[in-house]
Amino acid sequence: MPNNSDLIYLTLQNALKGLINKDFTAQELVAAHIAQMDATHHLNAYITQMADHALNAAKDSDARIAKGETRPLEGIPIAMKDLFCTKGVRTTAGSKILENFIPPYESTIGQRLLDAGAITIGKTNLDEFAMGSSNITSAYGPTLSPWKTPANKHCLPGGSSGGSAAAVASFSAIAATGTDTGGSIRQPASFSGIVGIKPTYGRCSRYGIIAFASSLDQAGPLTRTVEDAAIMLQHMAGFDEHDSTSVNKPTPNYLDEIGGSVKGLKIGIPNECRMEGMRSDVLELWEKAAQILQDVGAIIKPISLPMLKYALPTYYIIAPAEASSNLARYDGVRFGQRVEGDSLDELYMKTREAGFGPEVKRRIIMGTHVLSSGFYDAYYVKAQKLRTHIIQNFQQTFTDIDLILTPSAPTPAFTFGEEPKDPVTMYMNDIYTVIANLAGLPGISIPFGLSKPEGLPLGMQLIAPAFEESLLLKVGQTLYTFAEKDPVQALREIV
């Protein structure tokens, strides 16, 4: 039997093999991850740890393995973003207003993963209601990344799925769930040196995931390898009768495509992503990624996405508008925190004042403004029309090419206190990722290199036409193989 502390470094596939071969038990595997969760407690990656629950579930897994009734993710310890409702386990969305909320049901994705045998070891920290790019808006304190600057200061893991990214990067979970509304899986994956997929809108059910902006939100996995992302997505994807925006299409076998040839695939490089004042290390790495794909037989084509410059302003109308509507339900009446008032209105005002943090308040106010009478046509209708324009721009582009390659984020991770203070500058973090949400397209972030001079992770993003996640995984695996430094090894050296 291997040393217990080595169990945390296993890939999902190898952990499954080890369990089936009885090299170790699910209880040992889960215990090793719980020990790592304790050892990395200072990162604040988890809002709620579920050690007892996980050890009990591991006993069941061992019993099943003994009987030969092994399920596809049997005994695999995963972390669940605290935006996914977990039956009987507190779910906060990173907000004070849900501090004591115990969901009466499990999210569809959570249920699918549990049915496949996965074991939830904890609920991960996030920006409040998933609104943020740095994980500092959580009411439960910021999450720190295991990555440190040369001055030995912890970076932030990015956001909003920052707790999930930090958990996977620091080996306390083999995989984690995340959600991505404007880049909230891909940007933290890029900052933390791991893989993150935002699937096509409708590929995964949103049922039981606390809503931020319903026409943009999509759940996906964060993992340390591309294969592991494929396996996780396999068990998350699929139509759900509880979510009428989920799409009734068969889920392909995602692992099948990995390792396939990328020869002849046409990869578009959008001119508009070459920003003025762009960091030279990001630009160099991006060019290197294109060169590598060309070397293995892909065809690199410069393309134009003239709508890119309008993507962020469009997003920052649609997302707050939908958020202001979705968050109306937190009123202190049916669940969540309540602050008493003499009248019902006063109760609402006081409850929401005390329960929401400043970023959430700002977005609700912005959303209320753009939806209000007199401004609705000028902002909201315009943004939804621009969105159509952006979608058409992509459809046109994808008649000539198979995939788009961009950096995942314009910068590497920043440290606490160094994050941009002005909302517009902070929002620029999502410049490369947000386009995929607006157009409903799937995107993946692949750990590809390290920044200069800090040596922090930089990710490359691939965007594919709708429902072509397999293509992302295939080309993503090629990039992963040619990463400047083996991504798992890089993480082992910092943790």
Added chain:
Amino acid sequence: MIGEVKRMAKLARIGITEEEATQFSTQLSNLLNWVEQLNEIDLSQVEWTVHPTGQEQVLREDVVRIENTVDDIMANAPDAKFNMFSVPKVVE
């Protein structure tokens, strides 16, 4: 803009402090200036997006399903009596 922020906060039923109103009004002005660039393009002939991949509404069969979670739901209520949510008096 401060007045507008206060009006929106009231519409959204969020109590905010004077300090927040001042801060939000600057930030909101910046945001609104920033989104002004959307006026550069003519969108008069463009339709709205309803579903990003164009999917149409899925209907399920209209059948009764019994999912009795009343106790679990009421357990989350800040104040409940007789299996009902309790709020301050609304009608005079």
